[in-house]
Amino acid sequence: MSQVFITGANRGIGLALTKLYLKAGWDVVACCRNPDQADDLLYLISDNPGLEVYQLDVTDYDAVAELGKELADRPISLLINNAGYYGPYNVAVGGSDVEEWRKVIEINTIAPLKVVEAFLPQLKMGQGTIANISSKMGSLDDNSSGGAYYYRSSKAAQNAVTKSLAIDLAVDGIKAVVIHPGWVRTDMGGPHGLIDTETSASGIQQVLNNLTAAQSGHFFDYRGNEIAW
Ligand code: NDP
Numbered sequence: 413m414s415q416v417f418i419t420g421a422n423r424g425i426g427l428a429l430t431k432l433y434l435k436a437g438w439d440v441v442a443c444c445r446n447p448d449q450a451d452d453l454l455y456l457i458s459d460n461p462g463l464e465v466y467q468l469d470v471t472d473y474d475a476v477a478e479l480g481k482e483l484a485d486r487p488i489s490l491l492i493n494n495a496g497y498y499g500p501y502n503v504a505v506g507g508s509d510v511e512e513w514r515k516v517i518e519i520n521t522i523a524p525l526k527v528v529e530a531f532l533p534q535l536k537m538g539q540g541t542i543a544n545i546s547s548k549m550g551s552l553d554d555n556s557s558g559g560a561y562y563y564r565s566s567k568a569a570q571n572a573v574t575k576s577l578a579i580d581l582a583v584d585g586i587k588a589v590v591i592h593p594g595w596v597r598t599d600m601g602g603p604h605g606l607i608d609t610e611t612s613a614s615g616i617q618q619v620l621n622n623l624t625a626a627q628s629g630h631f632f633d634y635r636g637n638e639i640a641w
Pocket residue numbers: 419420421422423424425426444445446468469470471493494495496497519545546547548592593594595596597598599600601602605
């Protein structure tokens with residue numbers, strides 16, 4: 413039985429991924445900060461015995477490590493670091509706030525690596541894949557509009573982390589990729605996004621289903637197109 417671990421599974425792209433993997437017959441460990449308020453996720457439990465929901469703030473690194481220990485001995489086929497945070501909009505040069513920036517970096521850059529570290533034994537057992545949901549906004553090559561200092565820097569750093577993971581963990585049979593989910597209609601993407609969460613999630617699922625060892629350490633969008641760093 414394949415098992416996927418997903419962070420930020422209560423809404424947006426994370427919720428859509430949870431639904432899709434359940435539909436595909438996978439066991440899903442779905443994490444979110446406030447399960448008590450995660451009605452859309454909890455609603456799925458009755459029809460899906462393969463779904464388990466855990467409380468997890470990904471920046472609570474002690475809790476991340478604890479959950480890794482609690483779920484020891486369970487091979488992970490796929491770990492999706494989906495939880496993300498944009499931070500304040502329209503921060504101009506001269507107006508950066510270190511605390512706000514730090515928060516974005518914590519969630520988008522540091523937490524994904526801490527989650528991987530906590531679940532490394534399970535990833536090794538499952539010869540799993542790490543899918544870090546990043547953004548085209550983390551691509552230096554694609555940056556033609558400037559701005560978004562916190563988010564761009566956090567995702568560019570997340571990309572660098574993923575590249576190193578791909579290199580370091582290849583020996584264990586673990587793949588690591590960066591995925592841009594598209595511009596998606598979610599709380600973060602807003603109402604004018606180009607695609608819905610189902611389209612994004614099913615594209616991501618297809619990219620991951622077809623992923624080869626040679627593609628580990630690369631940056632793809634949800635349609636499988638490679639993105640320049
Ligand atoms: P949403 O804003 O809809 O959802 C963000 C998710 O991340 C929520 O589940 C939220 O939980 C969770 N989250 C935030 N902080 C934490 C934390 N500290 N611990 C645990 N969970 C946390 O975003 P999307 O679904 O749109 O985004 C998903 C991913 O896709 C993100 O990584 C984002 O950067 C990326 N992305 C999205 C794009 C888009 O157009 N939507 C474009 C490019 C990339 P809670 O409900 O508790 O806040």
